[in-house]
Structure formats: structure tokens, C-alpha cells
Amino acid sequence: MSARSRMTMRARVQQLTDTAGGPGPLAPVDDWGNPEPVPTPGLLQWETKLDALPCWLWTTIENELVGPNETKVVERMRMIVPRTADLLEKDRIWDVTDRLGKMIRPGPLGIRSVVNHRDHQELDLVEVA
DSSP: OOHHHHOOEEEEEEEEEETTSSBOOSSOBOTTSOBOOOSSTTSEEEEEEEEEEEEEEEEEEEEEEEETTEEEEEEEEEEEEETTOOOOTTOEEEEEEETTOOEEEEEEEEEEEEEEOSSEEEEEEEEOO
């Protein structure tokens, strides 16, 4: 079974753009890798990049050790999308719906990593404010 046949959900992807024109910087860094301030605050906004990207979203529950006798339950979100999708870690998933438009997962969801596979890309997601 191909990965594409599993992608029965749709994601709305957004990117941060500069309203003055062109894609804006998300987190520019200096020569040492430290974040620099965004040059023109207030001119950056999220705009829709892909409106109905085919995808499949799933979650797993994991336990993390946070103390000697204490564990914490953590939800990990993953998503697969077509290999040809133009996604970057600085983009975000606004929401995920089924093919009929029924809400499956509201966002926004940040993209932690993009892993390329033979016939799809796998995203590691995290909820963002």
C-alpha cells in the first residue's frame, strides 16, 4: 500500500510573510547562532501557503521520566504528507480536517522536523500558541 492512499485528511499550511513584500525572516541568527531581533516587527503575519494538503495525522502516547519516582505522559504528533509538498520547519499547520471539512485537529501546530522518505515526508508536530 502506498503512503498516498493513507492520506485521507487535509491540512491547511501557513507561512510567515512580510506584508511589506516577500517572505519575512522568522528567526535570523548571527555568526554565533544566536537569534537576532526581527528587523520590522508588526509587518509579519501568517498567510495560507497550502489550503488542502493531503495528509494523515496520528498521535502516540509516551511516558517521560521527570523525576526519580515521577513520570509525565507526553503526546507525540506525527503527520505524513506527499513527497512533493513544499514544507519548511518555519511553516505551521493551521488545522487538520477530513475530506468533507469536518475538524479533526485545530491548530496551530508547529513543525519540529521534516523527514523525507521514499514516497512521502514525515513531520514531527508540536502545539504552539
